[in-house]
Amino acid sequence: MSATSHQQHRRRRTYALVATAAGLATAGALAAALPATASPAPSGKGGHGHGHTSRYQDVQLLSFNDLHGNLEPPSGSSGRVTELQADGTTKTIDAGGVEYLATHLRQAREGNTYSVTAAGGDMVGASPLISGLFHDEPTVEALNKLKLDVTSVGNHEFDEGSKELARLQNGGCHPTDGCYSDKKFKGADFPYLAANVLSEKSGKPILKPYWVWKKKDVKIGFIGVTLEGTPGVVSADGVKGLKFKDEVETINKYAKELQRQGVKSIVALIHEGGFPASTSYNYDCDSGSAGSGVSGPIVDIAKNITPAVDALVTGHTHNAYACTIPDPSGKPRTVTSASSFGRLYTDTTLTYDRRTGDIARTSVKSANHVVTRDVAKAPDMTALISKWNTLAAPIGNRPIGYISADIVKDGTESPLGDLIADAQLAYGKELDPETDLALMNPGGIRAPLTYAAQGAEGDGVVTYAEGFTVQPFSNTVNLQDLTGAQLVQVLKEQVSGTNAASPKILQISAGLTYTLDLTKSGADRVVTDSIKLNGAAIDPAATYRVAMNNFLAGGGDGFTTLGQGTNPLVGTDDLTVLQKYLTANSTPTNPIAPPAADRITVVQ
Known part of the structure; x- marks a missing residue:
């Protein structure tokens, strides 16, 4: 571990368990509870940019994290979120279930030609029986149907080791359990990114370090990392033969590489997170005199990642926040996390400047939304769950x-x-x-x-x-x-x-x-x-x-x-x-x- 890495870890350990509640907005301010993490699009330029003639083009970034194979609605407190009300009180809402997540994401994409969906790791691992019994093949199938475009790895992607992770990416039958149907498991349609996970033998990332999303003349690069401390939260067998590098150094390295390729709009997918001052998903964590209402490891990481990165999608702590944390130049940058188990998704608007090829940071806005269960179930997800439940039923x-x-x-x-x-x-x-x-x-x-x-x-x-x-x-x-x-x-x-x-x-x-x-x-x-x-x-x-x-x-x-x-x-x-x-x-x-x-x- 480098000296810089040691310094960063010492700094991270200084954070309190939970951010103080000082600086909470007044009840009047809470009426607009959903956080707007930045100002409107550049004036007079048109935030939506219809066609190639407009300079600015809004790109919808939908994201979630820490699904952990929760295809069916999670039960108990694991299946609820807390919502802040206008009068300062809170209420709980039942949330989650991939049948509902699919419907919400599909509805959110309607009317948005430029839309990309990303995730912050731990899509699999520690999963309920319907997925875990089958080594999370059902979850990968569900994510394919959700049209997930890209995800970082998380620590739980290594629960069964790097060879099993490679199988989830590339497909094939399980080496000991074999195939669960007459159809061979085809693997993930989306890339898993593991920029800071290196093979001890080759010294190279075990999976792609980054991926570039392209839509007509718009292109955005995604860099994916997991927490450097993954070996401390995964069994030794799961990380055998692997090295986990510092998150900041890795992201900064590949941001430069993307820039050399002409990709100037960059999003980091980081499986590391923070602790918001409020447990309500819609708390405005940029309110009050105290500034950003989130603490924990992600703060130190965010403050040191190069300004070339325009937004951070995070995870691991299973918390909900849509905040801004200043980058090294002091400029606000959006940092989000959508709780866990598919209970929330984040909708972030990235305004792409065609003249510069970069994101107009002043117009980035983001908010978390509840995956409520009052919408129609997605029929394809219902069929998927039924198929795997039938196989699991004799045991489950x-x-x-x-x-x-x-x-x-x-x-x-x-x-x-x-x-x-x-x-x-x-x-x-x-x-x-x-x-x-x-x-x-x-x-x-x-x-x-x-x-x-x-x-x-x-x-x-x-x-x-x-x-x-x-x-x-x-x-x-x-x-x-x-x-x-x-x-x-x-x-x-x-x-x-x-x-x-x-x-x-x-x-x-x-x-x-x-x-x-x-x-x-x-x-x-x-x-x-x-x-x-x-x-x-x-x-x-x-x-x-x-x-x-x-x-x-x-x-x-x-x-x-x-x-x-x-x-x-x-x-x-x-x-x-x-x-x-x-x-x-x-x-x-x-x-x-x-x-x-x-x-x-x-x-x-």
């Missing part, structure tokens, strides 16, 4: 447990996180009765368990498909020994080191308790003398047997100390563990109730 519809109410995954400590940790502790004790506790990474919990499911099964029934949606990674549940001192260090790593700016709070099994004091900073936020196991203080010199998935056991998510455990024992996959626990501890007449989520005491 099988009941594996029963719940008495929604078990959500939201919060510092979540009821679902507790449930999964308890399941892994129970399984750990099967492998080794001396197992003391279990730890679960929050990012590995992909969806809630909902009581009133959308499928055909009765209320409270948990099917295999629902369990798969919660834990789709096929991680193994492993055991290893940690000293008490190491265990304390692991808990401190939740809020320090690479996790200082964006804490990753491990979900913990019953018996482990401690206090998290958010009024403090860094590792001090974990109150050491509060850490107890079954009421007893942790003994720094003692040895504790800990259950966790193989991702954590490899030091993933910044938990380097977990990578130093000893006496390892590899178990079965985590979904099987969850299934065993639900089956053993619930019946139709005695379902599992949501855990209390009272193991971590949070001081704010």
